[in-house]
Amino acid sequence: MRKRWIGWSIFILIVLFIGLYLVLKDSILSINRSRKVMAFLRHPEDYGEVILPACSRCEEVPFILPTEGMIGFIWDDSFRPGHHHTGIDIFSGQEVGTTAVYAAYDGYLARQMDWKSSLIIRIPSDPLQPDRQIWTYYTHLADPFGDSLIVADFPPGTSEVFVTAGTLLGYQGNYSGVYGKPTGVHLHFSIVKDDGKGQFLNELEIRNTLDPSPYFGLSLNANENPDHIPVCNQP
Numbered sequence: 055m056r057k058r059w060i061g062w063s064i065f066i067l068i069v070l071f072i073g074l075y076l077v078l079k080d081s082i083l084s085i086n087r088s089r090k091v092m093a094f095l096r097h098p099e100d101y102g103e104v105i106l107p108a109c110s111r112c113e114e115v116p117f118i119l120p121t122e123g124m125i126g127f128i129w130d131d132s133f134r135p136g137h138h139h140t141g142i143d144i145f146s147g148q149e150v151g152t153t154a155v156y157a158a159y160d161g162y163l164a165r166q167m168d169w170k171s172s173l174i175i176r177i178p179s180d181p182l183q184p185d186r187q188i189w190t191y192y193t194h195l196a197d198p199f200g201d202s203l204i205v206a207d208f209p210p211g212t213s214e215v216f217v218t219a220g221t222l223l224g225y226q227g228n229y230s231g232v233y234g235k236p237t238g239v240h241l242h243f244s245i246v247k248d249d250g251k252g253q254f255l256n257e258l259e260i261r262n263t264l265d266p267s268p269y270f271g272l273s274l275n276a277n278e279n280p281d282h283i284p285v286c287n288q289p
């Protein structure tokens with residue numbers, strides 16, 4: 055009888071450990087990446103080899119890099135259990151409002167009335183799957199107090215303004231969405247799916263976004279690239 059209880063206890067403990075590991079696995083992997091981002095932000099001048107130039111392209115891919123910097127966090131990184139990062143975070147290592155942000159691909163720009171730091175660009179035909187519409191979302195283009203760093207050409211309420219790849223959109227900021235509580239200076243960029251009726255889906259859910267790797271020719275999926283800083287021609 056006693057032996058059976060010991061057996062069961064060991065079994066339950068193993069199941070609990072496996073469960074805990076599965077829940078925390080992604081977050082543990084992202085800690086390595088967080089360390090690299092912190093080190094970069096302290097001394098960006100030491101990390102020239104991982105700073106990708108704005109408007110550059112790794113290979114024959116559709117998108118140009120929308121801003122200069124180190125790609126600190128990638129698609130499906132996890133900042134806490136259950137969280138899935140929906141895009142890529144490009145850190146310039148520069149001050150708020152100094153690093154330009156450009157359109158990654160041609161499309162129709164919109165900015166909702168209450169968007170202080172965000173823009174979205176509708177791409178009617180996905181260059182990698184032409185029968186569908188996709189959206190590219192850009193955010194953190196404001197200072198810690200929500201003062202916008204988006205250029206005056208695209209005020210709140212802008213809709214369906216055609217822009218070509220490389221059009222200046224604004225500057226990297228650190229607005230977190232909460233007044234006076236800044237994040238690190240960076241651009242968050244994501245590719246958002248369409249609902250099939252011409253509207254973008256909720257960008258906060260990873261299932262509504264696309265792995266940006268093939269659009270940039272970079273290893274931008276955390277499931278395939280657990281802790282390397284993405285650069286061109288990585289194995």
Ligand SMILES: [Zn+2]
Nearest residue numbers: 141142143242
């Ligand atoms: Zn982000």
